[in-house]
Amino acid sequence: MVKKSVVLSIVGAVVLTIGVIMAAMSILNTDSADLKADDPAAMETSQEDVSSELEVPEKGDEGASTSDVPQRPDCPPGPVAGVELPCLGGEEAGDEATDEGISLVNIWAWWCEPCREELPYLEEISQSHPEWNVVGVHADANAGNGAAFLNDLGVDMPSYQDESNLFAGTLGLPGVIPITLLVVDGEVQEQFIQPFKSAEEIETSVTEALA
Template sequence: MRVRTTLWAVGWLVAGLLLASCGPDQPSATDSTSPSAVAGADKLAACPSTESKPPVSNGLPDVSLPCLGSGPDIRLADLRGPLVINVWAQWCGPCREEAPYLADLAKRATGKLQLLGIDYDDPRAELAVKFAGDQQLSYPHLVDPDKQLRQPFKIGGPPISVFVNSDGAIAYVHHGPFTSRQQLDQLVRDKLGVTL
């Protein structure tokens, strides 16, 4: 009986030491692979500083996300449109299919419309950086590794695109990939009033 009690106590002591070593002072896996530390991240569009604004009714969630490239974290509730936010992941086949339409839109929309990408639930920051660079997605990208946007954007999986008007309200959420330049242009015109 005494041997069992001693073994039990030693087991709890070892378990306690193991748990203590995994506390908040230890770097997490995401700390060691922060997006901006990934090779090539500095070549992506920098995330701009945003002015703090009050959240709006039917607006973007009050969530701050880190930049995939360089630049500060961005609080989504501060953003105003006209803006298209595209939620993607490098492992997502349909995201790859629609990427050329978004790259083309970014080139044509300068001064009329903003674009913002969000790399969602993506365990490979280096592949996300490579994807954004290879696809010539010349606008800023944020990272949502913890799926903070799952509930507010009702994400079953990427891609989804959120159309935000000039007041900061969500005008429309498009689930699934864009299938043509014409489809994307039509949605930008109909939902945001921007003609390209």
């Protein structure tokens, strides 16, 4: 009887100990959950861990929709050196097509620093030589940035939009910008693969090429 009582006492003690341990673990888990809910720092850390695993796409890589493109002057009717392109920030308007007579076509992009210096000179040429069609071709998918770039420079020269390198690819132009083309009646007569440093330099180069 003594041995049986001892065994029962031991079993009871073990059961009681297990119950106490389980109760303590339950209390600890509840407190931990409450702490996370009440601690903003813990929640912020959790959000940071999640966001660091996400790949956030960069803005501005894709072309802007038509509604996002700032208003620009209308373009002469195309094509441009035989290539059909949409007008950047405007429509095609006017009676004289780009491929009629003498045209200067400048290939540029909104991120091009030499273009920033050269484009105002082309604007001067368009004012001093109204007999020449002076137009641009924006060689980048982001039409919104291109139109804003010209507006910031105060350049009213019409420009076409080329988001897929169609113009340079069709004409077999080198993969550099800026490039200025002298186009006569739709045919490329001269390529100026350099940034011009003044309006006078443009005028002299074109006059010599036409001679």
